[in-house]
Amino acid sequence: MRFISFEQAGQRGLAVLTPSGEARGRIESDARYPGSLDTLVRQGNGAFQHAARELVDAAPLDLETIRFSPPFTASEKILCVGLNYADHSKESGYDVPTYPTVFGRFTSSLVGHRAPLIRPRVSTQFDYEGEIVAVIGKPGRHIAKEYALDHVAGYALFNDGSVRDYQHMTPQWTVGKNFDGTGAFGPEFVSADELPSGVRGLRLQTRLNGQVVQQASTNDLVFDVATLIAKLSEAFTLRPGDLIVTGTPAGVGVARKPPLFMKHGDTCEIEVEGFGILSNPIVDE
Incomplete structure (x- = not known):
């Protein structure tokens, strides 16, 4: 799985890259937004797999219209x-x-x-x-x-x-x-x-x-x-x-x-x- 953390229209977002290289993502106002990578990594127990399933059928994301964020922004160390x-x-x-x-x-x-x-x-x-x-x-x-x-x-x-x-x-x-x-x-x-x-x-x-x-x-x-x-x-x-x-x-x-x-x-x-x-x-x- 390959994920991109981003911001769009002042909101945080998360995208998954499909095997073809297409990005599909959701922003936090979307009911199916799975959360940030910081949140997912702490959940464990298949959280990344669940997130990928929530994202893969989202609308394609134009990577030229987003602001890339560091993948993780709340690391303890x-x-x-x-x-x-x-x-x-x-x-x-x-x-x-x-x-x-x-x-x-x-x-x-x-x-x-x-x-x-x-x-x-x-x-x-x-x-x-x-x-x-x-x-x-x-x-x-x-x-x-x-x-x-x-x-x-x-x-x-x-x-x-x-x-x-x-x-x-x-x-x-x-x-x-x-x-x-x-x-x-x-x-x-x-x-x-x-x-x-x-x-x-x-x-x-x-x-x-x-x-x-x-x-x-x-x-x-x-x-x-x-x-x-x-x-x-x-x-x-x-x-x-x-x-x-x-x-x-x-x-x-x-x-x-x-x-x-x-x-x-x-x-x-x-x-x-x-x-x-x-x-x-x-x-x-």
């Missing part, structure tokens, strides 16, 4: 993993980690597909990071690795836009990773059964103005999705709707010579096999 590709650790001047490097993002930093990413007025060092997000669908603590993927409801794409000078002002990366409107999330939520187990073996590519700037296989993750869930659940009770942003490969702008940062008028695209393309224009604050 957004756990981002840094340095999770060995080549990215090397280009960033770090040793390959022996334990996941984790930082948090806030929902206020996120925008949906096609919405502008905001380069803050206080910096010109606005960088791209193409990533995949694992969405938790079943709660758990101290989850064994062999059962970890049972806790994943599905996946989405992410651009972990980073304000590099602020990120590196201190050993903690929180500020540089959380400027308003600097991270993109979407365009769709894809249920885990539509993708290879643990999203292994998928090609990830980031393009800036059509130029490929990042390219890697998810097989190159230092800590794969199952390992991340097992290790993070040692500390946190993972709950439905929590997001694990799994890391970015080499090619980031700050590591290039000369550096390559996003600027007003640019377009950044994230593409992974099995997903729709996440595309966002860049504008100045």
Whole structure:
């Protein structure tokens, strides 16, 4: 199943993509609107399947007339993993980690597909990071690795836009990773059964103005999705709707010579096999 969260005429909506790629959706004033993905993921017990049935016979939705929303907007935890590709650790001047490097993002930093990413007025060092997000669908603590993927409801794409000078002002990366409107999330939520187990073996590519700037296989993750869930659940009770942003490969702008940062008028695209393309224009604050 593939879902799109959107807004239309000032109302929230949810659409399902049919096998032919057609979107069919309902807005919240519709009696058969099944609820947001935030609500559905917490219901469990076949809620996504029920939602798909409610949506599939709705009228076709023109995707050019809607405003895409981030798939999830009420996550209790957004756990981002840094340095999770060995080549990215090397280009960033770090040793390959022996334990996941984790930082948090806030929902206020996120925008949906096609919405502008905001380069803050206080910096010109606005960088791209193409990533995949694992969405938790079943709660758990101290989850064994062999059962970890049972806790994943599905996946989405992410651009972990980073304000590099602020990120590196201190050993903690929180500020540089959380400027308003600097991270993109979407365009769709894809249920885990539509993708290879643990999203292994998928090609990830980031393009800036059509130029490929990042390219890697998810097989190159230092800590794969199952390992991340097992290790993070040692500390946190993972709950439905929590997001694990799994890391970015080499090619980031700050590591290039000369550096390559996003600027007003640019377009950044994230593409992974099995997903729709996440595309966002860049504008100045």
